[in-house]
Amino acid sequence: MPLSERDNKILDELIRNPGITSMLLEQKHSLTRRQLGYSINKINDWLMSKNLPSIERTRKGHFMIDQAVFTKLGAEDETAPMETAVLTSDQRMRFMIIMLLSSEDELSLHHFTSELDVSKNTALKDLKEAQKFLDDYTLSIRYSRKYGYLLEGREFQIRKLLMTITYQIMFMHDGEKRLKELASIDDREVAEYHDRIENVENKLNLKFTDEKLETMPYVLILILRRIEKGHAINLFSIEYEELSHTKEYQATEEIFCNAEAIPMEERLFITLHLLTTNVYSTEFQAEEDVIPNLMPAIDNMLRLFEKSACIYLQDRNQLLDKLLQHVKPAYYRIKYQLSDTISPQDLLSHEFKELHHLVKRSIKPLADLIGSRIPDNEITYITMLIGGWMKRHGESIEKKIKAIVVCPQGVSVSRLMFNELSELFPEIVFLDSLSVREFLKYELNYDIVFAPTFLETDKKLFIAKAFLGYEERQRLRKQVMLELHGYLPHDLNVEELMAIIRSHASIENESGLAEDLQWYVNRDDDLSIHQTPDRKTVNLDQLITPGTISLQNNADSWEEAVRVSAQPLIESSVITPAYVEAMLYYSREDPYIVIGPNMAIPHASPEDGVNEIGMSLLRLRKGVKFSTDYNIHLIIVIAAADKHQHLHALMQLMKLAGSEKDRNRMIYATSAEEIHDIIQSYSTD
Known part of the structure; x- marks a missing residue:
């Protein structure tokens, strides 16, 4: 998460004057205790993402700052606020977009040149850059002599753009001032909505992040302005039953208690905006506020991450609560496509990029719950939360192999x-x-x-x-x-470890602890090199049966051979016809499906049309050409329902592929039963 202008000023002050107290810092920069606390937390998250130690506060309000922070930031002066009044092309582009979103008058090129103090050519160039930015939102800028410059596209996408651009401008240098000027927003109107939102905080028993608290009045004012101009939200799949019972829906009613009739779709959209807003803290999480199965999904995600990263996270339950607080609004952002289109990956340190990769590999339980792919920027924020937690507890994958x-x-x-x-x-x-x-x-x-x-x-x-x-x-x-x-690690005795642990702690689940220890220390034991005991294993002869074996002398083409081989699986509804097309596509893209001199295993992904696990085999006595390098006699179609269940059978198949004698026996076999007998001899381990 980038630092706001206020955060940068506080960090700059602490670097230049580390002896300052919390009270003096609050007075000097006109901050409340809450604002300062929030900024210090933001600064610490940012420091950790840069692999720098966090800033600590004593009970008396003094700050403890590691020398590494002074060395790094003092040399680079990354946090110096921007003093120049000259706008960059990127800033001008965003200001143009906010003018298009908020203007109540017709916009001509003159409006842009006079407001931004640029030439016509520069304004036209900036408009082209704005259009590139809008492409991600499937929106376009259109000019007509009658109405001037207008934004065109779905109102839902325009609202999404409005929220993103408002947030980005608010945290530019002098951004709030420029936003008020460009959108003609009155201070009194902002103050009124600010007060209403703070009252809502008390009713919801939560605290919005300060940046959201500062931004929300502007977002709500601009949304109401568009409603009043007749820009109605298009019908979209907001589920009334999912949102209408929430406290955020009640908050929407409260915020707009004096407004004229607002359509139900608009109330739901604004409720969604509140639900997707990150919170700094909550006093409690009421049972009715918890999304069903969200905590188990986060827990499973974290377990997959721990396994991938070879670590055991400390104070795990506290981390789960922290993740829940972040993921709840992210759930609604992802489900209703309200996530930012810009990914903050450039904010990640090198080590965090590796963590990001491992978190991305572990995110499936959350994606399954939401029923949607998790955008990369949301994964990045989760990575920063987990990475920051690891840093605080001295955890790291930096030194791991x-x-x-x-x-x-x-x-x-x-x-x-x-x-x-x-x-x-x-x-x-x-x-x-x-x-x-x-x-x-x-x-x-x-x-x-x-x-x-x-x-x-x-x-x-x-x-x-x-x-x-x-x-x-x-x-x-x-x-x-x-x-x-340079040495072989000594084997550790699990029973001795258990005895030591018993002497210092109470163990609730001895068998579970012993099993985990066994997995961790007995790496030369069978338990460390086989699939986990609770995973169902299927032997090769259970998947390739006489009923899924086809015998032919030849085939006219590779495509025909794959279709014939897959036919038994289609007839038994193990796969769909779409899976066959996917296999043919992937085999054209990737010639590495050949696992032996005469044997190939065409396959695709489970989501391409697999209903259940299965395999089928086609024997071609004369073979069929697969590229110029291979003549294939044995084609085994693999239908994997997940990433694991078929692996045991595949291991047995690989062993069979390594035997020239048994491959030839299968090529010249006279019946499906004879081939199945050979397969059975490899299906016993």
Whole structure:
């Protein structure tokens, strides 16, 4: 989150005069205790995102500032307020947009040149830049001789733009003053709405962030202005039943108690604006205010993150409460497409960019609850919350070993390697599984690479086959540990650890704790290299049955072969016809589905049309051409219902693919039962 002008002034004051007290700082800058407290929290979040220590306050109101803050900010002078009155093209562009949003008169080019003190050519150039900005909102600027310059597009998108631009202008240098001038907003009107919103805060038992409290009067005034001019909100999927019972809906009624009749759609939209507004604190979270299943979704997201980042977060319940406070308004922003279009990723430090990547990989429980993809800017804010929490508790992934898996054999095989190696090395942060082409463009920092073939890299490279037997796993683990640490870590006895813990603490769930400890320390044990016990595993012979095996001598084309192979799965409704088209598309894009000299595994993503897990096999005695390099005799269609359930069977299939003798036996088999017998011999481990 960027620092506002007020935050910058406070930080600048603290850097220049670290001996100042809270009371003097409040008096000098005309601040309330609440405003100063909020700004200090904002400054600390910003410092942490820059990998700098936070500023602490003593009980007597003095400030404790680490020398690193003086060194960094004193040298760069990043926080010096802008003194120049010359507007940048970016500022002029935003001022033009607010004029288009708020003007009650017809706008000509002269209005822009006189208000912004620029030439006609500059104004026309700025209007073109404004149009580029509006493209993200699917809005356009149109000029007519009769009405001048106008904004065109859905009113919902215009309102979304209005909220974003108002917020951005308010936190420019002298932004509030320019906003009042450009939109002809009266001080008394602002003060009246400010008072109404503060009264609403008390009724809602919450405190809006100061920046939202400052911005909301302007947003509400401009929205009412558009309503009065007849710009009605278009019908959109706001659910009345979801919003009408909320305290925010009651607040809307209170804020506009003296206004003329406002249509229900407008009341719901303004309620939505209040619901999507971040809060600084809440006195309590009433049960009826909690979105059903939101806390479990956040909890599951955090568990996935902890596993990906190889950490155990301290004071986890407090972090969950903090995330809930942030995610509740984010839930409504995402569900009703009111998130900002601009991502603040450039505010992330290098380490936070790695955290952002891991949070993004863990966000699925939240996306599933909302029923929508989580925008990257919302993920960035969640990253900053988690990252700031980790910093406060001395947690970091900076010193952890980070790895990537590079595999040229397609998505499923790459994912298989990623899962296997993640289980084998629980102390290593695995960032991604990549194709060779993705690897060549990869931007995140990593320390080691796992791949089945040699790669040109200046990092440590470990060659690992796509399918590893038990002894190969142990050998690889020892090789990696010796290379990274110069020694093999001693095995730890879980029972001894349990005895030590019992002597110092009460254990509510001994079996659960023992299981977690076993997973963490016994990395050479079977538990650390197999799928988790509660995950259902399916053997290869359960998926490829005589009923899903087809026998032909040849096929006219690769496309025909894939369609024939997939037909048993379509007939049994395991997949839809759309899944076949997706497989053909991906096989054209990615030739790495070939897993053996005569064997290929076309597949697509679960969302492309998979109803349940399944596999089917087509045997072509004469084979079919797949690119100029391969003649394929065995085509196995894989329908994965999720990212995990099919992996055990895929491991067995990879082992079969490595046997030239058994591949040839399948090619020359005379019946589906004969092929299934061969498959069964690989389905016992």
